[in-house]
Amino acid sequence: MNTCHQTLVRTYLENQGLIRTKAHAKQLHAQVIRTIGPVTATVNSLIISIYSNLNLLKESLTLFDTLDSPKPTKAWKSIIKCYASCGQFVNSLTFFNEMRTLGKIPDRNVFPSLLKSCAYLRDIRLGESLHGSVIRLGFDCDLYTGNALMNMYAKLQNFGGHQLIDVITEPQKPISSSRSEQKKSDHSHECNRDFTVGVVDFNINTKEMNLLGNVGGEKKIGSLGIDGVRKVFEEMPTRDIVSWNTVISGSLQNGRHKEALDMLREMGNADLKPDSFTLSTVLPMFAKFVDVLKGKEIHGFAIRNGFVEDVFIGSSLIDVYANCNRVEDAYKLFCFIPQHDAVSWNSIIAACVQNGRFDKGLKLFRQMLQTDLKPVEHSFSSIMPACSHLTTLHLGKQLHGYIIRAAFYENMYIASSLVDMYSKCGNLKIARLIFDNMEKHDSVSWTAMIMGYAMHGHAHEAIFLFEEMVVSGEKPNPVVMVAVLTAFSHAGWLNEGWKYFNSMTQDYGIVPALEHYAAVADLLGRAGRLEEAYKFITSMHIKPTGSVWSSLLSACRVHKNIDLAEKVAKEIFKIDPEYTGAYTILSNMYGAAGRWKEAAKIRKNMKKKGMRKKPACSWVEVKNRLHAFVAGDKSHPLYYQINEALEDILERIQREGYVPDTSEVLHDVDEEQKQYSLCAHSERLAIAFGIISTPAGTTIRVTKNLRVCVDCHTVLSFISKVLSREIIVRDNTRFHHFTNGKCSCGDYW
DNA sequence: GTAGGGTTAG
Numbered sequence: 106m107n108t109c110h111q112t113l114v115r116t117y118l119e120n121q122g123l124i125r126t127k128a129h130a131k132q133l134h135a136q137v138i139r140t141i142g143p144v145t146a147t148v149n150s151l152i153i154s155i156y157s158n159l160n161l162l163k164e165s166l167t168l169f170d171t172l173d174s175p176k177p178t179k180a181w182k183s184i185i186k187c188y189a190s191c192g193q194f195v196n197s198l199t200f201f202n203e204m205r206t207l208g209k210i211p212d213r214n215v216f217p218s219l220l221k222s223c224a225y226l227r228d229i230r231l232g233e234s235l236h237g238s239v240i241r242l243g244f245d246c247d248l249y250t251g252n253a254l255m256n257m258y259a260k261l262q263n264f265g266g267h268q269l270i271d272v273i274t275e276p277q278k279p280i281s282s283s284r285s286e287q288k289k290s291d292h293s294h295e296c297n298r299d300f301t302v303g304v305v306d307f308n309i310n311t312k313e314m315n316l317l318g319n320v321g322g323e324k325k326i327g328s329l330g331i332d333g334v335r336k337v338f339e340e341m342p343t344r345d346i347v348s349w350n351t352v353i354s355g356s357l358q359n360g361r362h363k364e365a366l367d368m369l370r371e372m373g374n375a376d377l378k379p380d381s382f383t384l385s386t387v388l389p390m391f392a393k394f395v396d397v398l399k400g401k402e403i404h405g406f407a408i409r410n411g412f413v414e415d416v417f418i419g420s421s422l423i424d425v426y427a428n429c430n431r432v433e434d435a436y437k438l439f440c441f442i443p444q445h446d447a448v449s450w451n452s453i454i455a456a457c458v459q460n461g462r463f464d465k466g467l468k469l470f471r472q473m474l475q476t477d478l479k480p481v482e483h484s485f486s487s488i489m490p491a492c493s494h495l496t497t498l499h500l501g502k503q504l505h506g507y508i509i510r511a512a513f514y515e516n517m518y519i520a521s522s523l524v525d526m527y528s529k530c531g532n533l534k535i536a537r538l539i540f541d542n543m544e545k546h547d548s549v550s551w552t553a554m555i556m557g558y559a560m561h562g563h564a565h566e567a568i569f570l571f572e573e574m575v576v577s578g579e580k581p582n583p584v585v586m587v588a589v590l591t592a593f594s595h596a597g598w599l600n601e602g603w604k605y606f607n608s609m610t611q612d613y614g615i616v617p618a619l620e621h622y623a624a625v626a627d628l629l630g631r632a633g634r635l636e637e638a639y640k641f642i643t644s645m646h647i648k649p650t651g652s653v654w655s656s657l658l659s660a661c662r663v664h665k666n667i668d669l670a671e672k673v674a675k676e677i678f679k680i681d682p683e684y685t686g687a688y689t690i691l692s693n694m695y696g697a698a699g700r701w702k703e704a705a706k707i708r709k710n711m712k713k714k715g716m717r718k719k720p721a722c723s724w725v726e727v728k729n730r731l732h733a734f735v736a737g738d739k740s741h742p743l744y745y746q747i748n749e750a751l752e753d754i755l756e757r758i759q760r761e762g763y764v765p766d767t768s769e770v771l772h773d774v775d776e777e778q779k780q781y782s783l784c785a786h787s788e789r790l791a792i793a794f795g796i797i798s799t800p801a802g803t804t805i806r807v808t809k810n811l812r813v814c815v816d817c818h819t820v821l822s823f824i825s826k827v828l829s830r831e832i833i834v835r836d837n838t839r840f841h842h843f844t845n846g847k848c849s850c851g852d853y854w
Numbered sequence: 855g856t857a858g859g860g861t862t863a864g
Binding site for chain 2: 217218220221248249250251252253254255256259345346347348349350351353354380381382383384385386387388389416417418419420421422423424446447448449450451452453454455481482483484485486487488489490516517518519520521522523524525547548549550551552553554555556582583584585586587588591619620623624652
């Protein structure tokens with residue numbers, strides 16, 4: 106090496122910390138060419154390592170290609186590292202393979218990159234082989250390599266490696282020998298040559314490769330998994346904060362929460378302070394266990410230690426608060442983060458959606474689109490449920506379009522959320538199409554589709570799919586059983602419902618939860634078996650909630666059994682005195698029976714307690730806009746036209762035989778007034794608006810927040826016949842498809 | 855060499 110080159114190398118070594126940008130690196134490169142002209146391979150390797158440390162893959166490779174063979178080992182190592190840092194793991198390993206076939210000896214610095222590649226490619230066999238090589242070369246006492254090994258075992262604990270050389274019985278290099286001795290041999294020629302002999306040939310494209318080709322005296326043991334992490338950790342001569350973070354994270358990924366907490370404590374004893382990695386690793390545990398106190402404790406620690414603007418900790422904390430139903434706190438936290446990334450956006454959007462703040466979620470999603478960040482896969486599965494709940498089909502379709510363009514449709518989360526969205530927006534056919542196009546199914550996708558059928562009253566399809574699921578080997582879980590029981594309840598299949606309710610416990614070992622009891626109680630109630638339902642609820646092994654009773658109360662109303670309704674209402678008031686729905690139903694029933702005084706008494710009582718009846722509201726989508734109507738609503742700009750259309754429609758359907766049923770009108774007023782009250786029902790306003798705003802024959806989709814009233818149900822049937830329109834109504838429990846005078850629910854709901 | 859986010863019910 107000439108003086109000039111030596112100076113350059115020295116300058117680089119002195120200043121390498123200063124080369125932090127692509128521009129700096131290229132400038133240095135240009136300067137070298139200008140001042141020195143053709144340079145040696147050593148200097149070029151140096152420049153490659155500068156490029157690769159900045160993850161400048163293209164620049165590194167271009168320069169690497171210009172080198173004459175044999176290229177220096179240093180250059181090979183830089184490229185391997187750069188590929189791994191840029192996420193090109195297969196290339197990283199292929200390059201290592203090529204380097205090995207040229208007889209070049211790997212040193213300790215190259216193993217972390219290789220192990221990282223194995224971790225990401227989920228290649229536990231190669232990882233284990235590399236571990237063997239690490240041990241043989243004596244690099245297992247290297248801090249960085251040890252950390253990388255732990256990381257690999259932590260990430261691959263569920264990918265069952267099947268063999269590992271038991272290093273303890275490996276005769277050539279007992280691990281119990283003194284570490285200093287091993288360290289000395291690290292660089293010894295002998296050791297390296299031993300390695301070279303050990304590795305014959307391997308090809309990274311085949312799973313059959315084994316770095317340890319012909320090592321003798323090996324004993325095979327099972328996959329290491331979390332024990333691998335712990336073992337490496339325990340045998341490390343020195344550990345730093347990364348080692349602790351990795352072992353804690355490994356325990357958490359393995360579900361060993363207590364162990365992780367113990368390690369956290371132990372880390373403190375070792376005089377190491379948790380850093381931002383530690384905190385964002387342990388926070389998800391508190392989110393999972395809904396432990397807002399622990400979350401706050403860490404929040405405090407983060408504030409005291411200057412981590413308050415850390416985007417990793419921030420999004421984990423958002424998650425903790427969201428899981429504890431504290432969206433406001435989550436949002437405040439979100440606002441504190443100066444630089445948002447895709448994850449923090451997703452955390453706050455998911456926080457809103459999971460807590461029922463759908464509008465806020467959509468608003469934030471739109472805000473995110475206005476930044477430079479592109480939505481990622483998580484963004485779609487987080488926001489989609491908002492469309493499902495709000496029945497905003499046009500929005501759901503827009504998102505679906507984006508998903509197709511971005512080729513995200515193979516993602517299980519996204520596909521399941523699309524199945525759910527199309528089902529809940531009334532389009533079962535497309536839901537099924539997406540479901541059928543999925544490569545594989547999990548319990549969530551099966552449940553989403555089965556629930557779709559259940560909500561639309563297609564019990565046959567629901568149960569057929571459930572049986573298909575069982576045959577496919579997917580074990581039924583409590584959620585899918587709710588879907589199955591719901592299907593029976595909406596179809597009124599009492600015997601089948603009982604059968605599956607019993608088999609749930611006997612065959613699948615699922616202990617019935619409130620939801621399952623509620624579905625069966627509902628089934629009995631709808632079938633008119635009111636007394637049985639009452640007995641069923643009182644004999645539950647868990648305390649019934651207001652909502653379980655309220656489904657029976659609704660059934661009492663449908664079957665006009667005031668005596669039982671009073672009894673049931675009493676139970677509800679005992680459990681949940683604030684349950685508005687119960688007061689409303691009871692007062693409606695008194696009204697329908699002409700017992701006006703009692704009806705008035707309840708309403709007065711409600712007023713005294715400051716309770717208000719939940720206003721009935723219906724939504725209809727016209728030309729990609731959602732229009733909302735509240736009962737008796739006169740605020741819509743087209744109110745006059747809507748009313749005119751309604752009168753016209755009523756006249757036409759009365760000619761077809763419709764007779765208004767005013768029994769569900771609350772007030773003690775005359776018949777004409779009652780009919781007028783019926784006309785003001787929110788679902789009618791929405792339908793009438795849909796009819797006057799769309800061309801003849803267009804399907805009208807309406808969503809209502811409460812149950813559709815009996816008279817409106819009849820009116821909608823008539824309209825579907827007289828105007829030849831398909832009308833799809835989603836009420837708070839199910840779908841009604843009206844075509845040609847008939848509803849899909851068979852008037853049973 | 856280490857970290858955070860998503861889908862199904864109610």
